[in-house]
Amino acid sequence: MKPIYFKALGFASAIPDNYFFHDCGYVKSLIDQTRKLLSEIGQPSDNDFLMRCNISPSRLSLGNGGFHLHTLNFPTTGSRTSWIYYNPLANLSLDIHNRAHEETHAACRLGLKEQLIEKIAQEDIARKQVLRGLAEEDFCDQAGLWVIKTKQIEPNPGIFISYNDRIQLAVDRQVRYQEAQKNRGAIS
């Protein structure tokens, strides 16, 4: 086993020696970083491949969030790797929530979900049960909110929008923007 530390969560633990975690920090483009990492490990990085991996290139291009990339390593001895990276967000609460959200994805995939639940819920058995029952995206959001509360950071109202709604709002915004660009082109 070897030590692991999640900076935004303030969560220290240990993972097996053949598990790997890389916090790549702030990046300008989530899609460029994803393609770069896939190329580095000898994987295709074109849009078709991304979509087969359930990664949406258009969503990753929106540029206002973070991403967690996870692979199982060959040969298949249970080895796995998590990378996280995120856009810099000007608002402190949105920034730390974003980072904690991605760290939580990695913690879940590296076998640390139950330990993180214990850390968040402490002795509160009912809360533990609720956290255990959440889908991963919702749990990541809850972990983000827990960090905001623990650090006594004033939450930006946007933080209370659930993950799926946030993504839909961002997609809607992008579509409206593209339509406006198209209309502008048609007028000029």
Ligand SMILES: [Zn+2]
């Ligand atoms: Zn997520």
